[in-house]
Amino acid sequence: MELKELLVVAEEAGRSLIDSAEKDLDANVPKCPEWNNSELLNHLKMVWWFSAAQISAGDQNERAVPSDEMKDSPLDQLEHLLDAFQINDFSSPCWSWTSNKTVGFWVRRMAHENTVHNWDAEGALGTHSPISTLLALDGIEEKLGLLKSDADFPNTSIHLHCTDCGGEWILSTSSGELEIKREHGKADAAVKGKAEDILLYLWGRGQENLECFGDEETINNWSSIGP
Known part of the structure; x- marks a missing residue:
């Protein structure tokens, strides 16, 4: 998939999972039994916070430590990440633990992170939206590349x-x-x-x-x- 398409996925899946999780923060996440929806959102806030810090730092060689405070609201934290994507080119340098040290890495990573956790949050409510074949195929390749x-x-x-x-x-x-x-x-x-x-x-x-x-x-x- 094109990175511009994956950026749309990252936003839509992120907003969807927040909406699902906030409907019942105490609901247990079936496939992550150590978490309820509140803990799932806390995990994602940290992921989005960390990811935005790598993009903003623009340093390929060293992992950035977030210099700002994590937002109280999951939606605010997601939008902070989306803002970082919007003001940086996909080819801009930043740290990752892979050979792809560009903003594009984080676009793809967040698209699939948010997609799988959206599936988790929906599952806590007893439902699942389908993941498109094209997106899932890209996600399989991404997962194998992360190993x-x-x-x-x-x-x-x-x-x-x-x-x-x-x-x-x-x-x-x-x-x-x-x-x-x-x-x-x-x-x-x-x-x-x-x-x-x-x-x-x-x-x-x-x-x-x-x-x-x-x-x-x-x-x-x-x-x-x-x-």
């Missing part, structure tokens, strides 16, 4: 197969290093379903809507790798 080379990867392989688009990946390890092949093939286990459900699986939101084949431990292990 750190020093993560504790399973010593097994898994095949991810989207049924609503052409997305297929085989994830495996060689000498502890992650290998990603964008192709159809055999693996120790496989998950098959809509791109939306594979995206949510990769972010640890379960596998209820997926067809799963092969070793159950492998399927569980590949869903619990952090970025």
Whole structure:
């Protein structure tokens, strides 16, 4: 997806999740059982605060410490981040933990951060809006790109197969290093379903809507790798 499209997603999903969460701040977030909606919003306020600080500092080499106070209102904090996006070019330099040290990294990161947490906030109210196939496909690629080379990867392989688009990946390890092949093939286990459900699986939101084949431990292990 184009970054200008992802910026729209970041704003719309951010506003939606605030609206959903504030309808019942005490509601438990089913897929984040340690949080209720109030704690989910506090998490996002910190993420938005930190992200805006990286953009405003414009330093590729050093992670910025936020110099302003975090806003009391989640909406104010989101709008502060959106303002930072508006006054900086997508190609402007800033820190990230990846090789992409531009504002564009944070646009994409916040689009998917807000999308998944919007799904969480809606789930606390017993409903879910669909995630478009195009957005979910971009989110899968973003998630795979975030996986750190020093993560504790399973010593097994898994095949991810989207049924609503052409997305297929085989994830495996060689000498502890992650290998990603964008192709159809055999693996120790496989998950098959809509791109939306594979995206949510990769972010640890379960596998209820997926067809799963092969070793159950492998399927569980590949869903619990952090970025």
